[in-house]
Amino acid sequence: MRILHVEDDEDIRAVTEIALVQLSGFQLCSCDSGAMALSLAQAFQPDLMLLDVMMPQMDGLQTLAALRRLPGLAAVPAVFMTARLQDAEKQQYLNAGAIAVLEKPFDPLTLGQQLQQYLSRPAADS
Amino acid sequence: MQAPITPANEAQRLQALQALKLLDTAAEPRFDRLTRLVQQCLDCPIVLISLIDEQRQWFKSRQGLEACETPRDISFCGHAILTDQLFEISDARLDPSFADNPLVTAAPFIRFYAGAPLTINQQRIGTLCLIAPEPRQLTPQQRQNLRDFADAVEQEIIDRLQEQAEQELKASRDQYQALVNNIPGITYRCQADPNWTMLYISGSIDPLSGYPASDFIQNKLRSYASVIYPPDRERLEQAVAQAIAQRHSWTLQYRVQHRDGSLRWVEERGQAEYDDTGQVRYLDGFILDINAEKQLKQQLLNLTAHLPGVVYQYQQWPDGRAAFPYASAALKRIYGVTPEQVKADATPVFAAIHEEDLAGLASSIEHSRQQLLEWRHEYRVKDLNGKVAWMAGNATPEAMPDGSVLWHGYIQDITASKQSFLALQQANQQLQLARERLDTASELALIGFWQASLKTGELWWSPAIFQIFGFDEANTTPSVALFKSTLHPDDRQKVALSEQQALISGIHDVSHRIIRPDGSIRWVHERARIVTDADNQERIMVGSVQDITERVQLQQLKDEFIATVSHELRTPLTVIKGALSLVNSGQLGVLPAASQKLLVAAQQNSERLAHLINDLLDMEKLVAGKMPFLRQPLQVQAQLAQAVHELEPFAAQYQVQLEVTPVESGLQLWADSLRLQQTLANLLSNAIKFSKPNSRVQLRAKPLAEHIRIEVEDNGLGIPEAFQARIFERFAQADTEQRRQKGGTGLGLAICKALIEQMGGEIGFQSAAGQGTLFYFTLPAVNADK
Known part of the structure; x- marks a missing residue:
C-alpha cells in the first residue's frame, strides 16, 4: 500500500515512518508541507493520503483540496490526523472529503491496521 | 289761525302740573261727577277738564268727546290759561284767531267755547271748559256757575293731592314699622333707676320675655328689672353703674327669664344720655337675643374640647396689634396660656414659639395676610420645661371692614407624626444613599436594571442601560420596540424563545448580542423574573442587563488558548508516546532489562498525561456548558x-x-x-x-x-x-x-x-x-x- 504522508513535525514523521514502513511494510512518501506534497503526489500515485491539519502556510484542508485537483488524485481516500479534535471540527474534516479523522496522540503499533480498516470499509461510513 | 302763546312762567307752570301726578292717569269719579253736573246745569254737550302740558292738552275728565287729548297749538284752552278771566268765544267762525282752526273747520266743529282756568299753587295748569257746535253766549249767572264749578274742580285736585300724600306717608310708616319689627333686637329708652323704668321698648320684647311691650312702659304692670334673671341682676347693675360713672358705653351679657320660666341669653349694648349739668337723663340701649348663638358656642365648646388641636380665630390689625378673639380650651395645652389671656393680646402665644421658627412663622402669616390666601405652617413650640413639640396650623383669612384680617383656623400637635416623618426622611436618605451606591456599583459593573409592564408594554431603564446600549439618556425613550431593534439578527430567535419561556417559568435568562447605534457589537447577559406588582396586581417583569462583552471575549480567548495548548501539548506527546510504544513493543530490537523497565514506566506516564489532557478538556467543556x-x-x-x-x-x-x-x-x-x-x-x-x-x-x-x-x-x-x-x-x-x-x-x-x-x-x-x-x-x- 502506498501512503502519502503530510506532516510538518519531523519527529512525528519519524514515528509514523517506523510504524508504517518498518512494522506494516507500507510504501511511504513523507512530506513536510502541502507544497512538497503537491510536487511529489502525482509521481508517487498514493493509495491513501494521511494529512496533518495544523500546518503553516497550507493547512491540511487546503492541501487536500489542492491535491484533489491534480490528475489521478481526485478519488484517492484521505485521512486527517489532528491534535485539536473538537466535535465540530471533526465534522468539518469529514465534510471536506476525509474518510476518517485520527486523534493525536495515536498508537503507532496499530496505525497500519487502522488505515487498512478504513480502506476496506465502505466510503460512506466514517 | 293763531296758536296760543306760551306763558312767561311756563317752566314753573309745568312743574306745578307735574307735581299733581294727574297727567295720563285713569278717569276718576270725583272729576267725572263734576263734569256731568256741569253738562246738566249749563246744558252744554261737551264738558272737559283739560290739563295743558308742553305739547298737548290732556283731558282728565271728559263728557261728550271721544278724543282724550289734542295738540296744544290748536287748543282753545291754551289761550284760556293765559289769564285768570273766563275765556269765551261765542262763534269761532267769526273770530279770525279760530276761524280756520281744524277743530272748527272739521269735527267737533267748535263754534262756542268757554274755559275757566284751573289755578293750583298760583299756576294755571288747565281749564274746566264748555264746548258747543253752535254759537252761544253765557249769561252772567252761567259764567259764575262755571267759575264755581272750576273752583270745585280745583278743590278736588287739592284734596286728591293730599290724599295721595297721606297714602304715601302711611305706606312709608308701615314700611318703617315692618322694618322695626324685623330688627332682631329690642331698642329701649329707660330711666336710670333700679327698676329700669321704660319710657319706650320695642315690641320684640314680647317673644323674649313673654310679656307685651306695653306692660313695661312706666312699669305699668311690671318692671324690666323683674324679668332679669336674679343671679345676673347685681352684676348687671354694677357694670352699668360703673359704665355710667365713667361715661362709657357698656356691652353685657345676661339672662332674661321668660314668662314660661325658661332662661334666654341676651347681649345688651347701652349708653347713658346726660343733661347739661352732667346728670343722667335716661339710658338708651339695644338688647339682642343671643340665645341661639350662646347655644352654638356651647356646642362648639363641647366639640372643640374633644379635638386634639386648637380651633381659633386670630385677628391682626394694620398697626400690628394681634389677638385671639376666640380659641378653644386646648390652647392651654399647646401654648400654656388660656383663651382669656390672649383674647385681647396674642403676645403670650408668640412667646411660646421656638425662637428658630419665629421668623418663618411671622413671614408665613404676613404672606397669608397680604394675599388673603390660606395659611399653612409647621413650627415648633417650647413649653416651660423647654420640651419641644411640633405644630401644624392652617387657617383661612378674612378681610374685616376695619382693615384687620381675621383668620379662622386649627392648630394641631403633630409631634408624633413629625417624628415618624423625620425618621422616614432619614430612612429615605439612607435608602437614597444606598441607591446611589448601587447605581455607582451597577455603573462600574455595567449592570443596568429594567422593568416592563406585561400589560401596557411600558419599559423603564436605569441609567446604566442607556450606557450599555449606547443611547443618550436625555433623548431616548425606552420601549420594547427600541430594545428589539438593538438585537443582533442572529440572536433574535434566542431572545424571543427565552421570553416565551419566562411567561411560563417566570424566569428569563439569556445572553445575546446587541448592535449599538454606532454599529459596534456588544454581548449582554439578561436575567429577569416576572413578579406581580403589590400596588395594582399587574404582572411586571423586572430584570438586569450586564455588559458581558469583555467576559465573552475573555471566554473566546480562553477557548482559543485551550485549543492551542491542547495542540501544543499533544504534538510532542504524540512523539513521546509513539516512540515509547514502538520501542517497548520489542519489534525494533531487545533492550537491556533495566532500560526496558524505565521505558515502560515512561510509556505509562505518557499515557496518563494523554488522559489528563483529555479529561481536562472534557472538564473545561462541561463547566462551560459547551459539551x-x-x-x-x-x-x-x-x-x-x-x-x-x-x-x-x-x-x-x-x-x-x-x-x-x-x-x-x-x-x-x-x-x-x-x-x-x-x-x-x-x-x-x-x-x-x-x-x-x-x-x-x-x-x-x-x-x-x-x-x-x-x-x-x-x-x-x-x-x-x-x-x-x-x-x-x-x-x-x-x-x-x-x-x-x-x-x-x-x-x-x-x-x-x-x-x-x-x-x-x-x-x-x-x-x-x-x-x-x-x-x-x-x-x-x-x-x-x-
Whole structure:
C-alpha cells in the first residue's frame, strides 16, 4: 500500500515512518508541507493520503483540496490526523472529503491496521 | 289761525302740573261727577277738564268727546290759561284767531267755547271748559256757575293731592314699622333707676320675655328689672353703674327669664344720655337675643374640647396689634396660656414659639395676610420645661371692614407624626444613599436594571442601560420596540424563545448580542423574573442587563488558548508516546532489562498525561456548558456489552473478570452514547483497578419508575470513609501513593457526575472499607409505550 504522508513535525514523521514502513511494510512518501506534497503526489500515485491539519502556510484542508485537483488524485481516500479534535471540527474534516479523522496522540503499533480498516470499509461510513 | 302763546312762567307752570301726578292717569269719579253736573246745569254737550302740558292738552275728565287729548297749538284752552278771566268765544267762525282752526273747520266743529282756568299753587295748569257746535253766549249767572264749578274742580285736585300724600306717608310708616319689627333686637329708652323704668321698648320684647311691650312702659304692670334673671341682676347693675360713672358705653351679657320660666341669653349694648349739668337723663340701649348663638358656642365648646388641636380665630390689625378673639380650651395645652389671656393680646402665644421658627412663622402669616390666601405652617413650640413639640396650623383669612384680617383656623400637635416623618426622611436618605451606591456599583459593573409592564408594554431603564446600549439618556425613550431593534439578527430567535419561556417559568435568562447605534457589537447577559406588582396586581417583569462583552471575549480567548495548548501539548506527546510504544513493543530490537523497565514506566506516564489532557478538556467543556450532547434512545443491553468489550483487555491486565447480568430485553434509556460509554469506561476501569486479582466486577441494569439504574460493583478495598465526601470533587484522590499506583487523573468521577447530571440522571455509590464498592447512576428511561 502506498501512503502519502503530510506532516510538518519531523519527529512525528519519524514515528509514523517506523510504524508504517518498518512494522506494516507500507510504501511511504513523507512530506513536510502541502507544497512538497503537491510536487511529489502525482509521481508517487498514493493509495491513501494521511494529512496533518495544523500546518503553516497550507493547512491540511487546503492541501487536500489542492491535491484533489491534480490528475489521478481526485478519488484517492484521505485521512486527517489532528491534535485539536473538537466535535465540530471533526465534522468539518469529514465534510471536506476525509474518510476518517485520527486523534493525536495515536498508537503507532496499530496505525497500519487502522488505515487498512478504513480502506476496506465502505466510503460512506466514517 | 293763531296758536296760543306760551306763558312767561311756563317752566314753573309745568312743574306745578307735574307735581299733581294727574297727567295720563285713569278717569276718576270725583272729576267725572263734576263734569256731568256741569253738562246738566249749563246744558252744554261737551264738558272737559283739560290739563295743558308742553305739547298737548290732556283731558282728565271728559263728557261728550271721544278724543282724550289734542295738540296744544290748536287748543282753545291754551289761550284760556293765559289769564285768570273766563275765556269765551261765542262763534269761532267769526273770530279770525279760530276761524280756520281744524277743530272748527272739521269735527267737533267748535263754534262756542268757554274755559275757566284751573289755578293750583298760583299756576294755571288747565281749564274746566264748555264746548258747543253752535254759537252761544253765557249769561252772567252761567259764567259764575262755571267759575264755581272750576273752583270745585280745583278743590278736588287739592284734596286728591293730599290724599295721595297721606297714602304715601302711611305706606312709608308701615314700611318703617315692618322694618322695626324685623330688627332682631329690642331698642329701649329707660330711666336710670333700679327698676329700669321704660319710657319706650320695642315690641320684640314680647317673644323674649313673654310679656307685651306695653306692660313695661312706666312699669305699668311690671318692671324690666323683674324679668332679669336674679343671679345676673347685681352684676348687671354694677357694670352699668360703673359704665355710667365713667361715661362709657357698656356691652353685657345676661339672662332674661321668660314668662314660661325658661332662661334666654341676651347681649345688651347701652349708653347713658346726660343733661347739661352732667346728670343722667335716661339710658338708651339695644338688647339682642343671643340665645341661639350662646347655644352654638356651647356646642362648639363641647366639640372643640374633644379635638386634639386648637380651633381659633386670630385677628391682626394694620398697626400690628394681634389677638385671639376666640380659641378653644386646648390652647392651654399647646401654648400654656388660656383663651382669656390672649383674647385681647396674642403676645403670650408668640412667646411660646421656638425662637428658630419665629421668623418663618411671622413671614408665613404676613404672606397669608397680604394675599388673603390660606395659611399653612409647621413650627415648633417650647413649653416651660423647654420640651419641644411640633405644630401644624392652617387657617383661612378674612378681610374685616376695619382693615384687620381675621383668620379662622386649627392648630394641631403633630409631634408624633413629625417624628415618624423625620425618621422616614432619614430612612429615605439612607435608602437614597444606598441607591446611589448601587447605581455607582451597577455603573462600574455595567449592570443596568429594567422593568416592563406585561400589560401596557411600558419599559423603564436605569441609567446604566442607556450606557450599555449606547443611547443618550436625555433623548431616548425606552420601549420594547427600541430594545428589539438593538438585537443582533442572529440572536433574535434566542431572545424571543427565552421570553416565551419566562411567561411560563417566570424566569428569563439569556445572553445575546446587541448592535449599538454606532454599529459596534456588544454581548449582554439578561436575567429577569416576572413578579406581580403589590400596588395594582399587574404582572411586571423586572430584570438586569450586564455588559458581558469583555467576559465573552475573555471566554473566546480562553477557548482559543485551550485549543492551542491542547495542540501544543499533544504534538510532542504524540512523539513521546509513539516512540515509547514502538520501542517497548520489542519489534525494533531487545533492550537491556533495566532500560526496558524505565521505558515502560515512561510509556505509562505518557499515557496518563494523554488522559489528563483529555479529561481536562472534557472538564473545561462541561463547566462551560459547551459539551455537546446528542441524546437518543439507546438499547441498554447493547451499551453494557460494548463497554465490557472495550474494557476487557484492561481487565485482563488486572486478572479481573467482567460480568454483565442479563438485562430485560427491549430496555432503553435516553442518553448520548459516547458520553454513556465514557462514564461506563470510567467506572469500570476504576472498579478493575481497585479489585483484587481473580475477583469479579459486575455490571447490572435495573428499570426504575422513570429511570434506568446502572450499577458497577466490585469486591475491592472499598472507599475510605474520610474520602467519601470528596469523591466527586475535581482532582480528588484518596492519596498520592494510590495515584502513583493506580494512575488516573483525579478528574474521572467529577466528569462522570457532570456527564450524568447533564443527561438528566444522578450518580452515587455505596461502600464500606474492605467490603467493595457499588457505583450506580440513573438515566431517563425511554417509555415502552412511546
